[in-house]
Amino acid sequence: MSDNPIISITGLSRRFRMGAGDFTALHDINLTFKEGEFAGLVGPSGSGKTTLLNIIGSLDIPSEGEAIVLGKSVATLSHKESAMLRNIHIGFVFQTYNLLPVYTVFENVEFALLLQKKNAAERKKAVMEALEWVGLTDKERSRPAQLSGGECQRVAIARAMVKRPSLVLADEPSANLDAQNSHHIVQTMKRLNRELKTTFIFATHDEKVMKYLDRIITLIDGRVDKDVFVESSKN
Amino acid sequence: MIALKLAFRNLFGAGLRTWLNVFVLSFAFVIIVFVNGMLDGWNRQAYNDTKDWVAGNGQLWHAAYDPYDPFCLQDAHAPVTGKISGLVKSGQITPVLITQASIFPGGGMQNILLRGIDTAQRIIRIPSASLKASGEGIPAVVGKRMAAAAKLKKGDRVLMQWRDKNGTFDAKEIYIAEIFSANVPSIDNGQVWISLHELQKITGLENQATLFVAGGQYAGGDVDNWVFRDLKFLMKDIDAVMAAKKSGTSMVYILLLALALLAIFDTQVLSVFRRQKEIGTYIALGMTRGRVVGIFTAEGTVISILAIIAGFIYGIPLLMLIQKTGIPMPGSVDDYGLAISDKIFPYYSIGLMMSTVVLVIISATIVSYLPARRISKINPTEALKGKIQ
Numbered sequence: 321m322s323d324n325p326i327i328s329i330t331g332l333s334r335r336f337r338m339g340a341g342d343f344t345a346l347h348d349i350n351l352t353f354k355e356g357e358f359a360g361l362v363g364p365s366g367s368g369k370t371t372l373l374n375i376i377g378s379l380d381i382p383s384e385g386e387a388i389v390l391g392k393s394v395a396t397l398s399h400k401e402s403a404m405l406r407n408i409h410i411g412f413v414f415q416t417y418n419l420l421p422v423y424t425v426f427e428n429v430e431f432a433l434l435l436q437k438k439n440a441a442e443r444k445k446a447v448m449e450a451l452e453w454v455g456l457t458d459k460e461r462s463r464p465a466q467l468s469g470g471e472c473q474r475v476a477i478a479r480a481m482v483k484r485p486s487l488v489l490a491d492e493p494s495a496n497l498d499a500q501n502s503h504h505i506v507q508t509m510k511r512l513n514r515e516l517k518t519t520f521i522f523a524t525h526d527e528k529v530m531k532y533l534d535r536i537i538t539l540i541d542g543r544v545d546k547d548v549f550v551e552s553s554k555n
Numbered sequence: 556m557i558a559l560k561l562a563f564r565n566l567f568g569a570g571l572r573t574w575l576n577v578f579v580l581s582f583a584f585v586i587i588v589f590v591n592g593m594l595d596g597w598n599r600q601a602y603n604d605t606k607d608w609v610a611g612n613g614q615l616w617h618a619a620y621d622p623y624d625p626f627c628l629q630d631a632h633a634p635v636t637g638k639i640s641g642l643v644k645s646g647q648i649t650p651v652l653i654t655q656a657s658i659f660p661g662g663g664m665q666n667i668l669l670r671g672i673d674t675a676q677r678i679i680r681i682p683s684a685s686l687k688a689s690g691e692g693i694p695a696v697v698g699k700r701m702a703a704a705a706k707l708k709k710g711d712r713v714l715m716q717w718r719d720k721n722g723t724f725d726a727k728e729i730y731i732a733e734i735f736s737a738n739v740p741s742i743d744n745g746q747v748w749i750s751l752h753e754l755q756k757i758t759g760l761e762n763q764a765t766l767f768v769a770g771g772q773y774a775g776g777d778v779d780n781w782v783f784r785d786l787k788f789l790m791k792d793i794d795a796v797m798a799a800k801k802s803g804t805s806m807v808y809i810l811l812l813a814l815a816l817l818a819i820f821d822t823q824v825l826s827v828f829r830r831q832k833e834i835g836t837y838i839a840l841g842m843t844r845g846r847v848v849g850i851f852t853a854e855g856t857v858i859s860i861l862a863i864i865a866g867f868i869y870g871i872p873l874l875m876l877i878q879k880t881g882i883p884m885p886g887s888v889d890d891y892g893l894a895i896s897d898k899i900f901p902y903y904s905i906g907l908m909m910s911t912v913v914l915v916i917i918s919a920t921i922v923s924y925l926p927a928r929r930i931s932k933i934n935p936t937e938a939l940k941g942k943i944q
Contacts, residue, residue: 370936374936377839379838379839379935379936379939380935380936399843399844399845400843403838403841403842403843403846404841405841406838406839406840406841407840407841407842408841412839412840414836414839414939416832418832418833418835418836418839418939420833420836421568421833422564422565422567422568422569423564423568427564431840432840432841434557434560434561435557435840435841435842437557479840
């Protein structure tokens with residue numbers, strides 16, 4: 321892990337309008353993530369994990385405070401700039417995989433590279449490499465409906481990793497998986513974190529995932545309750 | 556380009572939904588081409604028939620002549636002298652004298668327009684050679700509509716009464732030398748054609764004419780007091796009827812196109828709602844909202860392109876077959892008052908095809924864009940969860 325901060329969050333709050341009043345999902349969050357971290361935001365449902373992840377991923381903006389991701393302040397980015405940030409530097413892994421159902425595994429993984437306007441040869445090489453990381457080279461022509469949940473999530477990991485992003489944000493990646501598949505996909509991400517030095521940030525309340533994390537940030541009612549660095553993790 | 560590529564992928568992946576839209580739109584495309592081809596074919600046929608049978612390459616009218624006013628015929632004639640005589644002799648124009656008369660077929664009386672035409676003329680297709688005298692009575696030719704209305708057959712004899720130039724009644728028997736079949740009612744209904752020389756003789760209007768029909772050699776322009784009416788002028792009735800027919804029939808295909816476009820619009824509205832997660836995913840993967848709008852809009856464009864391809868595949872053989880065999884027209888369409896043959900042969904021009912292709916693509920793109928605009932207001936975090944109502 322490098323000492324370079326990749327994400328710097330200061331005094332961040334996020335409020336949502338709820339009827340006549342406001343609901344505060346995040347209160348005064350101050351966090352820094354370094355390059356190559358394998359960290360997790362943990363806590364019960366409604367604690368603000370996904371909201372924080374969305375802000376880091378420039379899918380949302382803070383109501384107060386600042387979130388600087390890869391040197392860019394999320395709140396000040398235009399739609400185009402935040403799209404560019406996500407397209408080049410950030411990979412997403414979702415609880416429900418969010419694969420594009422009409423595309424094959426290859427096409428799903430290839431998608432991000434299409435947006436980067438890479439040529440066909442470059443795309444093919446990168447996609448096959450990403451599928452190799454997750455052990456799905458034999459499924460490149462399958463469609464998501466033909467895959468198991470674990471396989472779908474591995475495709476989602478390949479899609480997030482194919483562009484070699486600096487940061488991968490995984491929102492409850494194991495929530496729809498059985499224990500064996502949960503271990504498998506987290507192990508895969510852990511391996512990629514070590515080999516490619518990619519920073520991973522999870523939002524999870526799954527104990528199985530937590531065992532692999534190097535840093536556990538506990539959120540309760542939108543506030544940071546604990547921020548613990550784990551000395552050594554499994555695998 | 557990426558939007559089109561992704562739109563193709565999405566549509567081919569969507570299967571039946573895509574092909575239903577493609578089929579409905581392709582059907583509308585083929586019908587639009589067919590209906591317009593029918594009208595264009597009808598127009599061309601009416602134009603050519605009117606030119607061949609009536610108008611030639613234009614006409615030179617006596618200044619007082621008005622085809623819609625039969626009472627003008629009393630004065631609308633003048634001697635064929637001077638420059639105009641030279642044109643007649645050189646065969647560039649042929650004179651026609653028109654007067655009112657009555658015939659008495661089967662004991663009843665029927666008012667007619669009596670037209671005299673040079674028996675040697677070849678400018679219009681009236682079978683004037685049959686008007687050469689060969690026995691008792693005045694040889695006359697009539698069209699099939701006139702023959703049917705007066706119950707006349709070839710060889711029949713019928714009494715005809717007319718006034719000469721002094722207003723004196725005279726009568727003589729005519730015999731039907733030939734019945735011609737023309738698609739132009741204006742030279743047929745209520746018209747009897749006899750030799751120009753004979754008409755000039757019986758009316759005392761020696762060497763006089765009401766109008767001249769110009770052949771291909773005539774360059775156009777007024778001559779002395781004779782006013783030149785070009786084809787544009789002579790065809791204005793056809794153009795007016797065609798314009799009216801076109802606006803009427805265009806309602807049919809506009810409705811059909813609207814139904815097809817409604818299907819696309821409906822699919823797009825449903826898509827924007829049902830494919831929220833997909834939209835959220837596109838944005839999360841780094842697409843701008845504008846680009847996502849572009850994909851959804853391009854899907855409509857691609858449907859229209861596929862519809863046109865499908866329309867060409869099954870429509871061209873069908874349309875060509877119809878073009879070869881023609882569409883029979885009911886007898887009642889004669890009432891429109893312009894040249895209509897028994898069969899209409901559609902005419903499909905490149906311009907018609909291209910304008911229909913452009914119309915279908917642009918309208919499909921617009922109806923796809925309208926619901927897709929909503930994407931630009933979608934919150935990606937809500938879309939990713941599929942929570943937007």
